Amino acid sequence: MERFLAENFMYICMITKTPLLNLEYFIAKRLITAKDYKSSISAPIIKIAISAIAIGMIMMIVSVATGIGLQQKIREKISAFNGHIIISNYDNNQSEVTLVPISKKQDFYPKFKSVEGVSHIQAIASKAGIIRTETAFEGIVFKGVGADYEWKNIEDYLVSGKLPDFSAKVNEDVLISQFLANRLKLKVGDAFNTFFMKEGQNKLPNIRRFKIMGIFNSGFQEFDATYIIGDIRHMQRINKWKADEVGAFEVFVDDFDDIKRVGDQVYQQTGSTLDTKTIIEKYGYIFEWLQLFDFNIIVILIVMILVATINMVVALLVLILERTQMIGILKALGANNWSIRKIFLYNASYLILRGLFWGNLIGISVLLIQQYFGIIKLNPENYYVNEAPVYLNWVYVALLNLLTIGVCFVVLLIPSYIITKISPVKAIRFD
Numbered sequence: 001m002e003r004f005l006a007e008n009f010m011y012i013c014m015i016t017k018t019p020l021l022n023l024e025y026f027i028a029k030r031l032i033t034a035k036d037y038k039s040s041i042s043a044p045i046i047k048i049a050i051s052a053i054a055i056g057m058i059m060m061i062v063s064v065a066t067g068i069g070l071q072q073k074i075r076e077k078i079s080a081f082n083g084h085i086i087i088s089n090y091d092n093n094q095s096e097v098t099l100v101p102i103s104k105k106q107d108f109y110p111k112f113k114s115v116e117g118v119s120h121i122q123a124i125a126s127k128a129g130i131i132r133t134e135t136a137f138e139g140i141v142f143k144g145v146g147a148d149y150e151w152k153n154i155e156d157y158l159v160s161g162k163l164p165d166f167s168a169k170v171n172e173d174v175l176i177s178q179f180l181a182n183r184l185k186l187k188v189g190d191a192f193n194t195f196f197m198k199e200g201q202n203k204l205p206n207i208r209r210f211k212i213m214g215i216f217n218s219g220f221q222e223f224d225a226t227y228i229i230g231d232i233r234h235m236q237r238i239n240k241w242k243a244d245e246v247g248a249f250e251v252f253v254d255d256f257d258d259i260k261r262v263g264d265q266v267y268q269q270t271g272s273t274l275d276t277k278t279i280i281e282k283y284g285y286i287f288e289w290l291q292l293f294d295f296n297i298i299v300i301l302i303v304m305i306l307v308a309t310i311n312m313v314v315a316l317l318v319l320i321l322e323r324t325q326m327i328g329i330l331k332a333l334g335a336n337n338w339s340i341r342k343i344f345l346y347n348a349s350y351l352i353l354r355g356l357f358w359g360n361l362i363g364i365s366v367l368l369i370q371q372y373f374g375i376i377k378l379n380p381e382n383y384y385v386n387e388a389p390v391y392l393n394w395v396y397v398a399l400l401n402l403l404t405i406g407v408c409f410v411v412l413l414i415p416s417y418i419i420t421k422i423s424p425v426k427a428i429r430f431d
Contacts, residue, residue, distance in 0.1 A: 049308075049315035050355040053404070056304035057359025058366070060400050063300045065367050067293040069391035074290060074384050075256055077220045078279050080153035081143075081227060083122070083250025085263050086282065090275045097128045097141065098235075098247025102274070105244060110148060112251060114269045117262045119254045122148045125235035125247030129196045131228075133184050140180065142194065144232030150252065154216060154229070161188035161214030170233040173213035177224035181215050188212050196238050206238045219386040286384075305404060308355070309411045316348050316415050324422060331424040341416040348412050349405075356401055367392050 087108075089100040104123055112118040125144040130137055147167040154175065155163060164173035176186065186192060190212050195205040210230060218224055236243065253262045263278040270276055280287045320327070323344075330340055367390050370376055374387040 045315050045318050046351060049311040050351055050358070052311035053308045053352055053355025053408075054359035054362065056308040057356055057400070057404065058363040059304050060301055060404075061360070061363035061397060062366060063297050064396055064400065065390050065392050066370075066388055067297045068393075068396075069389035070383065070385065071290050071293055072391055073389040074220075074286065075279075076153075077157075077218050077223070077384065078283055078286065079252065079256075080157070080218070081220075081223045082279050082282065084253045084256065084259055084279055085251035085266050086277050086279070087249040087251065087266070087270055087274055088247070088277075090273060098126050098239075101125075101239070101241045101245035101247060102249070103244055104246055106249075106271075108266075108269060109249065112266070112269075115262060115265045117254050117258050118251055118266070120150050120252040122146070122150060122250050123232065123246040123248075124149075124250055125232050125239070125241075127196055127235050127238065129194045131180070131184060131192055131194050133186070133192055136184050138180055138184055140194070140228050141226050142174075142196070142235065143227050143229050144235035144247075145229060146232045157216040157218045158214055159217045161212065164213040164230070166231045166233075170231050172208070172210045172230075174210045174228050174230040175214045175216055176212050176228045178215050178217040179221070179224040180228065181212070186212055188215060208234055208238075217386075219380045220384045221381050222384075301400075301403075305407050308404065309408050312348060312352065312408050312412060313415050315351065316344060316412055317418070319344055319347060320415070320418055327419055327422050328424045331422070337420040340419050341413075344416055344419070345409070345412060349409065352405060352408050356404065360397065360401065364392070364397070 087102075088098070089102055108114065109121060109123070112121050123146055127142050127144075128139070129142050130139055145166065149166070151163050158175075159178055161175075164171070164175065166173075172191075181187065184192065191209055192212075194208050194210060196208065197203075197205050210228075216224075232246065233243075235241075235247070236245065251262075251266060253259055259278050259280065263276060267276040327340055330343075331337075370388060371390040371392065376388040378385055378388055380386050
């Protein structure tokens with residue numbers, strides 16, 4: 001190769017019409033496509049470098065997509081059952097059960113116009129009870145909802161039956177989780193008795209008979225094992241509340257990332273007797289756990305980019321040492337250090353792009369397979385989801401590629417500096 005370049009240097013310039021000072025691109029391309037280059041001693045090292053970049057890109061794409069996907073899926077499930085912000089009375093009750101009613105005659109209901117970023121508000125009421133069948137019983141929380149309830153948040157988790165309609169007269173239709181239905185051996189269309197305790201001692205419980213209209217499965221064990229959803233008017237009658245009294249309000253925001261600002265403004269716009277709490281505050285232990293994913297993703301990105309750059313540095317050093325004679329010949333013919341450095345940087349860039357191509361192809365394919373077929377399953381008791389969720393954002397993919405290219409190219413400038421220390425005379429005699 002070195003002899004070819006030396007003997008045909010001017011001939012190459014004439015045939016390719018390549019200016020003498022811009023010949024580095026042609027030489028780099030010749031090195032990439034040369035058979036002796038592919039069969040040289042550096043070939044295994046180069047293959048390792050390409051593989052390291054590909055594996056690193058696969059790990060980065062998968063970790064970002066699954067990490068963000070899990071965070072978003074869990075946030076969606078928590079907000080589907082609680083809203084983003086909960087408005088309730090001040091009391092010492094820490095349970096899900098509503099004891100003190102709130103009047104629906106509020107300035108913020110049914111439209112929270114005074115706070116920008118609020119998309120919806122709905123009234124609910126909750127009460128603890130026990131479902132009793134002929135063979136089993138389960139403790140539950142009956143969540144009463146009305147005509148203003150946003151069903152689209154639950155609709156995605158519906159596995160059988162249909163959603164109830166509470167916009168007309170009061171009815172006995174309820175939604176129950178698949179977890180409770182399996183434990184109680186119930187199915188769509190079945191009816192069951194529910195016992196609600198009255199306040200005070202020596203009082204007989206209220207008994208209500210409900211009919212299963214639909215069965216949902218959120219995969220969030222804490223909710224699936226607790227809630228059934230029915231008509232809020234049952235709770236008002238059991239608690240002897242007025243028709244305009246409810247247990248709490250659930251507020252939804254347009255952008256979850258803006259929940260803290262909206263939550264603070266909602267707090268300021270509600271009365272002094274009312275308390276507001278975001279789901280981040282209510283389920284702090286879950287969101288603290290989710291924040292660990294951000295740290296894990298950053299660690300994976302740093303490690304993968306570090307491994308890829310180290311392998312590329314080693315590969316570039318081997319290429320430079322293997323082409324020492326060529327470097328000496330080019331210097332003897334008048335090429336400056338930066339021109340020769342660019343030859344090897346072009347070469348390294350080609351190797352990086354090859355690694356990125358295969359990394360993106362394999363990584364995105366794995367994510368698409370998981371997104372559409374859900375091959376990787378998770379334990380909902382530990383991860384709150386049944387399968388590994390995927391959030392495939394092409395902006396993130398592009399940024400990861402640009403980050404890898406940028407970091408690798410900057411780091412490769414350092415080993416390429418060794419070219420400036422090579423003497424033409426010693427290099428030509430180098431064997």
